[in-house]
Amino acid sequence: MNSTAVSGPSIRLLMANMPSMLSDLLRSAFRSVEDITISEPINDVLQLPIALNRSIDVVLLGSLRTSTTYTALSFLEALMDYDPAPKAIVLTQQPDYDEAISLFRAGARGILCTQDLNFDLLCKSIRCVRRGEIWASNDLTAHLVASLSRPRSMNVVDVQGKSLLTAREQQVLHLLAEGLSNYELAMALKLSEHTVKNHLFRIFDKLGVSSRMEAVLYAVTPRHTPLSGKRGLKATGSNPVELKPRPSSISRSA
Numbered sequence: 001m002n003s004t005a006v007s008g009p010s011i012r013l014l015m016a017n018m019p020s021m022l023s024d025l026l027r028s029a030f031r032s033v034e035d036i037t038i039s040e041p042i043n044d045v046l047q048l049p050i051a052l053n054r055s056i057d058v059v060l061l062g063s064l065r066t067s068t069t070y071t072a073l074s075f076l077e078a079l080m081d082y083d084p085a086p087k088a089i090v091l092t093q094q095p096d097y098d099e100a101i102s103l104f105r106a107g108a109r110g111i112l113c114t115q116d117l118n119f120d121l122l123c124k125s126i127r128c129v130r131r132g133e134i135w136a137s138n139d140l141t142a143h144l145v146a147s148l149s150r151p152r153s154m155n156v157v158d159v160q161g162k163s164l165l166t167a168r169e170q171q172v173l174h175l176l177a178e179g180l181s182n183y184e185l186a187m188a189l190k191l192s193e194h195t196v197k198n199h200l201f202r203i204f205d206k207l208g209v210s211s212r213m214e215a216v217l218y219a220v221t222p223r224h225t226p227l228s229g230k231r232g233l234k235a236t237g238s239n240p241v242e243l244k245p246r247p248s249s250i251s252r253s254a
Contacts, residue, residue: 010034011057011130014086015041016048017071018062022114026060029119036126045078056086058126063092063103076106087129091117097143100136105217110135134213144217156207156219164206172199177216 013036015023023041030038042051059079063072072090079085089110090103100111110129112122125135136144156164156173165173168189175185182200186193200212209215 010037011126012037012039012055013058013060013126014039014051014054014056015060016051016062017043017075018060018091022062026122033123036123045074048075048078052082052086057130059086059088060122060126061088061090061108063090072103072108073106076103076108080107087132089125089129089135095140097140100140101217104134105214109133111137111140113137165203169199169203169206172196173203173215173219176200176212177219 013030015026015038018026018041027038027041030036039051039054039056042048059075061072061075072092076088076090079088085107087109088107089112090108091112091114092099092103093114095103095111095113103111110125112125112135128135163170171189172185175188180188182193182196185191185196189196191199200215203215204210207215207218209218
């Protein structure tokens with residue numbers, strides 16, 4: 001294995017919820033990477049408080065079929081209680097679209113397929129996520145872009161099927177999914193940027209999210225997604241699609 005170190009402070013990495021064999025192999029490989037420092041691995045979410053006392057930058061989180069996605073989600077949810085929260089990358093076996101959306105919504109900033117795990121790409125993903133970028137496969141990125149570019153419905157409803165967004169807020173969310181900036185939203189809707197920001201704040205509050213990406217991902221998440229019941233909401237979206245990942249990096253939207 002070979003990996004090229006980059007200049008800058010060392011990245012403090014914590015591995016969690018991984019099979020011991022994979023964990024040992026990765027720890028051995030990371031010893032030759034100058035800009036990544038490994039902490040003692042953990043396999044229990046209750047060990048997080050002690051592990052995070054050592055100032056962790058990135059958590060490499062296992063989500064293998066030998067456990068479940070829900071175990072990864074429990075780690076991700078626990079990480080969100082920390083400020084600042086370490087950035088998380090999830091290693092999983094060929095995630096389908098539904099699983100990937102759930103992981104991103106829970107706070108993951110990268111997803112890697114263990115079937116085609118490449119150490120150089122793993123190191124690159126850690127550096128990219130540390131810089132604040134999102135790491136996903138080409139196929140997953142393509143499905144996300146396709147879903148966001150032609151949303152069937154931006155209508156988010158409660159458990160009784162009642163719409164939680166006004167018609168204007170649905171319109172804003174629809175245009176948001178097309179990638180429009182605040183300025184472009186204002187021009188398209190003939191509103192001031194201040195009014196657009198107010199609409200966005202109300203949408204974020206109603207959906208229980210904190211960013212543009214999370215709002216759109218929430219709206220396109222299928223109804224049967226494990227997290228779709230959060231805060232009593234559910235959202236319309238596309239059907240799950242089987243992915244065959246080819247890793248790449250995409251910039252994070254804010």
